[in-house]
Amino acid sequence: MGDGSTIAPKDTQTIERDEAGDQRLGETVRLLRQRAGLSIQDVATRTGLSTGMISQLERARAMPSVRTLRLLSIALDVPISYFFEASDAGEPQRYIVRKSNRRLLRLTASGVVKEALTPAGKGELEFYELTLNPGGSSGTDFFQHTGEKAGYILAGSLRLWLDHQAHLLEAGDSFRFPSTVPHMFDNPTQQVARVIWVTTLHQADPPAG
Known part of the structure; x- marks a missing residue:
């Protein structure tokens, strides 16, 4: 009962469009690209x-999927958390993340919000709390790269596709898998x-080609 009463209010929330956040994300992609001389x-x-697509992302005329942001983070040589919006709740700490200080990334077109739990x-490594709307997903394509992923379902359901199996x-x-396995996820x-x-x-x- 205690766990249910804690989680229930968040289970009813949905992810709404954040136009200012979309604009900030596009500007971040553009600035990182220019900083890298690309x-x-x-x-x-x-x-x-x-x-x-990249031009539209930079002008906030298209919103990226989780997979697209991962591709951009690799191309620009930054953690995906560089695209997150900093909290104004106080000065960030080097090793600790307070709940009020979490950096936020709203992928409204994909129905996903990511909250960074690492400084x-x-x-x-990095870890996040993901909130997925009904139908929210990582995108329509499978993705693979070096490394490893793991996770734990706090509430609701997650359909995890690994090597084309749901x-x-x-x-x-919970789960753990090598990131070299083609993967994607959604909330069905x-x-x-x-x-x-x-x-x-x-x-x-x-990627080839």
């Missing part, structure tokens, strides 16, 4: 995304899902 074509070549800066996970279930239910997601930060080779 053209839009360079980033397109490294990620396998079209130049038109800012590069490290060997696994429906419920609250209390009518309830909001919450997941702890852990990933190592090894870099992947650029």
Whole structure:
């Protein structure tokens, strides 16, 4: 009962469009690209995304999927958390993340919100709390790279696709797999899902073609 009463209020929440956040995300992608001395074509070549898609992302006219952001983070040589919005609740700490200080990333087109649970800066791993709307997903394509991923379902259900096989996970279930296994995820239910997601930060080779 105690666990249910704690989780229930968040189960009814849905992810709403944050236009200011969308604009900030686009500006962050553009600034990181320029800082790396890369053209839009360079980033397109490294990620396998079209130049038109990258241009639209930078102008907040298209919203990325989780997979697209991972490709961009690899191409720009930054952790995916660099795209997160910093909290204004106080000065961040080097080793500790207070709940009020979590950095936030809203992927409204994908129905996903990611809250960073690790401090800012590069490290060997990152972990997040993911909130997925009904129908929310990592995108329509499988993804693979070096490293490892693991997670725990806090509430709701997560359908985890590993090597083209679907696994429906419920609250209390957990997982771990090599990131070289083609993977994607979605929430096929009518309830909001919450997941702890852990990933190592090894870099992947650029996609072929």
